[in-house]
Structures are given as structure tokens and as C-alpha cells.
Amino acid sequence: MTGLTCVTQTDMKSLPVLPQAGNCAHNPFRPHSDHKPPMPGMGGSRQAHALDGQGGAGALGINAKYVAPNPMDARVQRFALQSVARAVLPGSRTSKCLRLRAHNSDVQVWKAVEYGTCQYAGLQTCGSVWTCPVCAAKIAERRRAEVLAAMESHKASGGTVLLLTLTTPHQRGDDLGELLARQAKAVKSFWADKTVRKVREDMGTIGQIRALEVTHGRRSPHNNGWHPHYHLLMFCGSGADSAQLKDWSVRLYLRWAACCVRAGLGEPSFEHGLKLHDGSKAAAYASKWGLEDEITKGHTKRAIHGETPFDLLRSVLADKADKQAAALFQEFAIQFKGKRQLHWSQGLKARFAIGEQSDEEISNHAEESAVLMGLITVDQWRDVLAVEARATVLEIAARTTWGHVLRYLDFIQGAHSGTVFDPGDLAEVRQILMSQPSMPP
Numbered sequence: 391m392t393g394l395t396c397v398t399q400t401d402m403k404s405l406p407v408l409p410q411a412g413n414c415a416h417n418p419f420r421p422h423s424d425h426k427p428p429m430p431g432m433g434g435s436r437q438a439h440a441l442d443g444q445g446g447a448g449a450l451g452i453n454a455k456y457v458a459p460n461p462m463d464a465r466v467q468r469f470a471l472q473s474v475a476r477a478v479l480p481g482s483r484t485s486k487c488l489r490l491r492a493h494n495s496d497v498q499v500w501k502a503v504e505y506g507t508c509q510y511a512g513l514q515t516c517g518s519v520w521t522c523p524v525c526a527a528k529i530a531e532r533r534r535a536e537v538l539a540a541m542e543s544h545k546a547s548g549g550t551v552l553l554l555t556l557t558t559p560h561q562r563g564d565d566l567g568e569l570l571a572r573q574a575k576a577v578k579s580f581w582a583d584k585t586v587r588k589v590r591e592d593m594g595t596i597g598q599i600r601a602l603e604v605t606h607g608r609r610s611p612h613n614n615g616w617h618p619h620y621h622l623l624m625f626c627g628s629g630a631d632s633a634q635l636k637d638w639s640v641r642l643y644l645r646w647a648a649c650c651v652r653a654g655l656g657e658p659s660f661e662h663g664l665k666l667h668d669g670s671k672a673a674a675y676a677s678k679w680g681l682e683d684e685i686t687k688g689h690t691k692r693a694i695h696g697e698t699p700f701d702l703l704r705s706v707l708a709d710k711a712d713k714q715a716a717a718l719f720q721e722f723a724i725q726f727k728g729k730r731q732l733h734w735s736q737g738l739k740a741r742f743a744i745g746e747q748s749d750e751e752i753s754n755h756a757e758e759s760a761v762l763m764g765l766i767t768v769d770q771w772r773d774v775l776a777v778e779a780r781a782t783v784l785e786i787a788a789r790t791t792w793g794h795v796l797r798y799l800d801f802i803q804g805a806h807s808g809t810v811f812d813p814g815d816l817a818e819v820r821q822i823l824m825s826q827p828s829m830p831p
């Protein structure tokens with residue numbers, strides 16, 4: 391597909407402009423008056439144990455009153471959540487993602503000139519859409535662009551895209567693995583069903599993209615456990631009025647209910663089991679696909695309707711005693727490993743000239759038009775990991791100069807070989823560096 395190489399950038403253009411820390415009236419990074427950077431080891435013997443983007447960086451705490459979302463803030467939060475995933479899934483590929491070096495060389499920091507965001511290169515990435523908040527965001531951005539490009543192209547040639555949602559009854563105490571297996575069985579027999587094939591024909595369907603999602607209802611008034619479900623973007627003919635949609639819905643629902651019962655799932659209600667929405671709903675769904683988890687505010691409110699897996703990580707981040715959230719995330723990670731998040735029906739990608747690129751390739755791909763800001767040596771990188779400052783380094787790099795980054799690296803020197811840093815001191819140094827973006831290095 392021509393132009394796909396730049397969709398990442400196009401997509402990013404819709405993101406809010408990065409605020410200049412020094413110009414903001416509510417600048418959270420303003421240092422205390424006549425405060426000097428504390429020295430390493432000062433302030434007691436507490437071991438630095440903060441998670442990326444928290445504590446050592448102090449970013450989330452400081453930014454609590456200042457929730458203007460921008461690409462760098464979102465990135466900082468992803469690192470913090472990834473550190474939670476590491477604690478919850480020790481030994482997993484995600485636990486090593488953007489920590490271990492990919493080659494025997496220095497770690498690179500790149501800046502995307504147009505957007506002012508920074509990222510690392512030369513590190514291993516896990517490419518997991520399910521368990522890694524950092525890789526998932528990067529992959530989702532690309533996948534969303536692919537989906538939108540196909541939809542746009544289909545629409546331009548006179549087609550319409552409908553949104554079909556399939557859910558099944560589920561209870562608290564259901565085994566997630568069993569639920570998924572039964573759902574997969576129900577979906578398989580649904581598509582093979584004679585009536586369903588006839589309805590697809592009537593709809594003029596040339597293919598569909600299936601998205602697998604899951605939430606957990608532990609915080610809802612009627613906790614009914616795991617809720618895995620499918621959303622399907624159906625690439626159809628010229629569209630239909632509401633009466634036609636209703637007719638297709640009823641015919642499809644009857645077959646879906648039968649397939650669910652046969653797969654041992656019980657009968658879904660007409661109200662919830664199957665929903666067929668028109669093109670506007672399909673467009674709205676696709677345009678925010680994969681972004682839901684980026685919206686940090688309203689987490690508690692959304693949780694009533696079900697927590698996403700990354701919401702579970704947020705719960706652990708907010709409250710380390712939330713053992714239930716950690717256990718649920720572990721169960722989810724085991725059961726979703728190897729599952730496809732987005733599945734394009736055969737031939738659909740080729741039809742719209744969308745190339746095949748693996749999740750791993752996307753997670754490793756460097757941003758276009760980025761410049762190399764500087765290199766971090768092996769020892770410096772060990773220091774960064776020791777104080778969980780991966781996000782802090784990127785933030786400083788994005789908002790100030792490489793000289794500022796070097797000052798920070800100097801400050802944390804020795805962390806990996808036992809020098810103890812107070813998280814409060816680290817947060818303060820970050821704050822001071824960020825508050826003076828043009829300070830000479």
C-alpha cells in the first residue's frame with residue numbers, strides 16, 4: 391500500500407502538541423526557589439525502588455493535577471505499566487523488553503523532530519500486544535492505520551463497513567481458557583453455518599476484520615468475571631437501512647445463539663449476544679481502536695463496565711496490595727499468549743494492498759524522520775535500570791537537551807554498583823532539569 395510508511399506520522403499529527411514545560415502557567419516542573427540539586431546518597435538510606443515514570447521520576451505523582459495528555463506523558467505511563475507487568479510476569483519476554491540490549495553496543499536515544507517525542511533503539515523488544523503496554527501501543531498505532539486505510543479504500547469504491555459484536559454469557563468463576571476455547575468453537579461453526587453464509591451474501595460481504603478483546607467485571611455491581619468478546623468490521627456492499635439491518639441482526643442472532651449453546655456456552659440474550667451496527671459506529675470503533683487504554687482519566691469510571699488487562703496493571707500500580715489484579719493479569723497473559731488480536735479474513739489484506747508485517751517487526755521499527763540525540767553506555771544504562779529511570783531519560787531528552795540527559799546520567803552514576811538514591815532526590819533532579827529546558831549543558 392502506498393503511503394503506509396507515513397501513516398504513523400499522519401496518525402500522530404492528531405495528537406496534542408507537546409507543551410513547553412517552561413511556558414506553562416501551571417508548570418508542574420517549576421523548581422523550589424533557590425533549591426540546589428541534592429547529591430547522590432543524600433537524604434538517607436532508602437533504596438530507590440520506584441517504577442519507571444513513578445517515584446524516581448515522580449512523573450505520575452507530579453502530573454496528577456496536570457493531566458493534559460501528550461505523546462510523551464502517555465509514553466511515560468506506558469513505561470510505568472510495563473514495569474508493573476515485569477513484576478507480575480517475571481521471566482517473561484515483556485520483563486526484558488526495552489531493558490536488555492539487542493546488540494553488544496551502546497543504547498541509542500532518538501528524537502522524532504516533528505513531534506518532539508523520544509524513543510530508544512538498540513534494545514530488545516518483546517512485540518507483545520497483550521502483555522506489553524509499550525509494544526502494544528506502537529503496534530496498535532500501525533494496525534489501526536492499516537484498518538482505517540482499508541476502510542477508506544472500501545468506502546471510496548462504494549462499499550460500506552458494518553460493525554458486528556459477538557458476546558457470550560459468562561459467569562464469575564469461569565475459566566478464561568475454557569471460555570476462549572468455547573467461543574472460538576462457536577465462532578467457527580457460526581461462519582460455517584448455511585444461514586449465516588446466506589446473510590453474508592445478502593450483505594455483499596467481501597471479508598471482515600475480527601478483533602478479540604477482553605475485560606473483567608470484578609468492580610462492576612454484578613461481577614460476572616472475564617468477558618472475552620469479538621468485534622468484527624464487516625466489509626459489505628452499498629449499505630442498508632435500519633429495517634434491513636434489523637432483519638440481518640435477527641437472522642444472525644438466531645444462528646449465533648444456537649452456535650453458543652452447541653459450544654457449551656449457554657444462550658446469549660437477544661439484547662446482548664449479537665449487535666449489528668451501521669457504518670458510523672464501525673468508523674468510530676476503528677478510529678479509536680487500541681486507543682482506549684491510552685485514556686488515563688476515567689479509569690475508575692470505566693472499570694465499572696469492566697477493566698481491560700492494562701487497567702488491571704494500573705490497579706496494581708495504584709495499589710500494590712491488589713493481589714487479585716495481579717493474579718488476573720497472570721491468568722490473562724497465559725491464556726492470550728499466541729492469540730491473534732486482529733484477524734483479517736483471507737485475501738482482504740491483499741485486496742487493499744496492505745503489506746504483512748509482524749508485531750515484532752513493528753515494535754522494532756524506528757520512527758521516520760528521527761535524529762540520533764545521543765548514546766548511553768552500558769554502565770550508564772545499568773544505572774538507569776537500577777533507579778528505574780527509562781521514562782525519565784526519554785522525558786528529559788524530549789523536553790530539554792542531550793546535555794541535560796548527561797547531567798542526569800552523571801547524577802545517578804554508581805546506582806548499579808550499589809550507590810543508594812532517595813526517590814525524592816531523583817524526582818527533584820528530574821524536576822529541576824525539566825524546568826530549565828534551555829539551560830546550557
Ligand SMILES: [Zn+2]
Nearest residue numbers: 487516522525
Ligand atoms: Zn514490549
